Amino acid sequence: MADKRNDDMAERKASIDSDLKVVEAKEYEGINLDMAQIMDGPDKPNPFGPGYLKLYALVALLIMNSTMNGFDTSVMSSINALPNYVEYYGLPSKGAASTGIVFAIWQIGQMVGSLFTWLADWRGRKFMITFGVLGVMIGTVITATAPTLGAFIGGRFILSFFATLAHLGAVIYVVEMAPTRYRGTVAGLYNTFYYFGSILATSAVYGAHLHLSDRGNLDWRLPLWLQMVCPGLVACGIWFYPESPRWLLMKDRTEDAQRVLTRYHANDVPNHPLVELEVREIVASLRDEPPVTEWKTFFDLRQLVKTRGRRYRLALNVTFAWFSQFSGNNVISYYLPSLLKNVGITSTNLKLLLNIIYAIVGWIFSTAGANCHDRIGRRKMFLISTMGMVICLAITAGTAADFDNTGNKSSSSASIAFIYVFGAVFSFAYTSMQPIYPTEIISNDARAKGVMCYKLTGGASGFLNTFVTPIALENIRFWFYVFFVFWDLFEFVVIYFFFVETKGISLEELDEIFEAPNPRKASTAVKRMQKRVVVDADGEVREEEIKHA
Structure with a gap:
């Protein structure tokens, strides 16, 4: 069996070597240019050309998958403040483990769902998305009609499991x-x-509570039904999507991959140097480490740790996964009404309205941040945001403590204000990069496995956060903020010394960065060594190093 697998691997490498030679043999005016030369030269594709506009349209619809986590976080946070929901399932009025498990089952579903990311390598990215969104619609029906708390928790698990696959x-x-x-x-x-x-969920709960609170359980059941709207839109459109070019190349479908890249990266310009470069880099990255094609070996994680560079990638992946869920953000996202109650806000309608405002603030600043990551850089923005969170949480803790001890209304207002400032600061750098940064730092052949590790870690972090938070808020109150002040300081130090910059570096160029003695320094160096492939007079292909200021 082992001999057969070795033979298959050898055959696979030979096939990739053959593809690489064919791609490298194609020259563009005698030289295969590098990414910087193409994107800064006269052949730079128009980012508003027909191919790019089609790509933006594809991404715009697929973005609807991202609403599922935000919808769940806010719909649960909002209905948790509704008397009809609390009374129907007999939940305690104060924070307790029974309340925590209703929230935390979402993280358990995420962790289990992440174990099935091998579907992305086995059947393709499109298949995994389609399977996920269809399952979300089934989970929504179960949750929205659940007659008992056990059925409700079970429905949330199913919902989370399939939402994770789609996401x-x-x-x-x-x-x-x-x-x-x-x-x-x-x-x-x-x-x-x-x-x-979040905005859809909080607005739906606010409106339903305002107009339907006297009509049985419609004020909290109706918003739960709306959870299938966005994944339903994706389910209708995903059939018309092309497959990922990197997955196509993993399956030896070179011509299909070239067609996809030509249409969406080169505005349908044939033989564009950018497409030739991208195919060459992807094929070269697969030559040294051919992807695993048998589903039984998808759980072999040695691929993630076999070299020093890969261990660094994995460490960065799981570290960021933990940081993005355990920086104080989940506490506020899930339990904002409870936090508001701790500083004197008791009106249900006002708590729901403030929940909507919090989501709007987050969307504005996260969208602005997404447009800055390619200008400022990931690492710098993480550092700025993390220090901002430390300051916000310190002020929130101090003002909440003063209100707790003196009942000062000014302190209550200041505490609420800095909860919102914290949300803005976190959203600016972290929200847009939460799933992206851990994904882009993992190599092509192991990306699905890396995403699995990211989601497992994030799920464990989120579970701990959401399960213990109601207990902590009830028992230590504002001291919970103080804990995150020191934790976020620790995050700042780790980011400064170890986080790699990925701005403007292709997924394949990152392979070289992570093999450097100090990947963080290599990624942030003022002068970066790059290579280009040239064809000499004798027809031989060779690599030539070039320096960029």
């Missing part, structure tokens, strides 16, 4: 389809619609 499939697809120069913006916009989902 992760979409993340991988968007990262792989997005052009290198615009990846931060195009792919970064994906997760900003987390807040669009």
